Amino acid sequence: MVTLNRIYTRTGDGGETRLATGAPVAKCDLRVTAYGEVDETNACVGLARLHTADSALDPLLARIQNELFDLGADLATPAKADEAEGAALRILDSQVERLEREIDAINETLPPLTSFILPGGTPAAAALHLARTVARRAERAAVALIQSGETVSPPALRYLNRLSDLLFVVARAANDGGRAEVFWKSGATR
Structure with a gap:
């Protein structure tokens, strides 16, 4: 259990x-950006x-x-090549597979x-679409982190990819099973 007795620490004032490892990094570090955008996704899901x-x-x-929250912890803890299984909280392939089953x-x-x-469409669907787009941004941030040479656990990246797909179908379901969807009318305002 986490206990937070004091909300502000002043340690970030500079x-x-x-990171979860205790290593100091800039607040604009790509890793901080990635797990921050996961946190934003979570807030959007809460709104939905x-x-x-x-x-x-x-x-x-x-x-x-x-x-x-697990995904944020995964991203906040850089993986080590010799990391023992269970040494850090990581997203698992089974969680990605569950998302796939739920999407289907x-x-x-x-x-x-x-x-x-x-x-x-409905308020729920609109909020879920917002969560979906923020999840895609979090995925792009994780990819940028990988491309910078940092490590991200492969299941974490796959989870983000499937999550936006799940949020898409859940948004459709929230639109009265697809009956209240608003369709794009290509070129309709030319």
């Missing part, structure tokens, strides 16, 4: 923070849950929020897409 509280989607989103199960209940859809 523009630095610490204001509109799904009485829905079958809410327990799924509650689990996602907890997993996003929800997608089977939806009508086939015949057009791109606009982010909107």
Whole structure:
């Protein structure tokens, strides 16, 4: 259990923070950006849950929020080549596989897409589309971290990729099973 008795520490006043390992880094460090954007995704999912509280989607989103904290911990702890299994909190392949099963199960209940859809419809769907786009940004930040030469656990990156897909189908489901979707009208305003 985490105990937070004091909310401010003043340690970040100079523009630095610490990773989960205790290593000091700049607050604009790519790793901090990646887990910060995961945190933002989590806040967006929390906002969406204001509109799904009485829905079958809410327990799924509650689990996602907890997993996003795990993902943030994963990203805040640089992986070591010789890291023993279980030495750090990491996203697992089984979590990615569960997202895939959930995407497939929800997608089977939806009508086939015949057009791109606009982010909107019901309040829940609009909030879930926002969460989806922020999750994509978090994924891009994780890729930038990898491309800078830093390590990111492969399941963490796959989780982010599948998460945005899951949020897409959940948004469609929140739009009255796809019946309240707003379709893109290509070139309609020319």
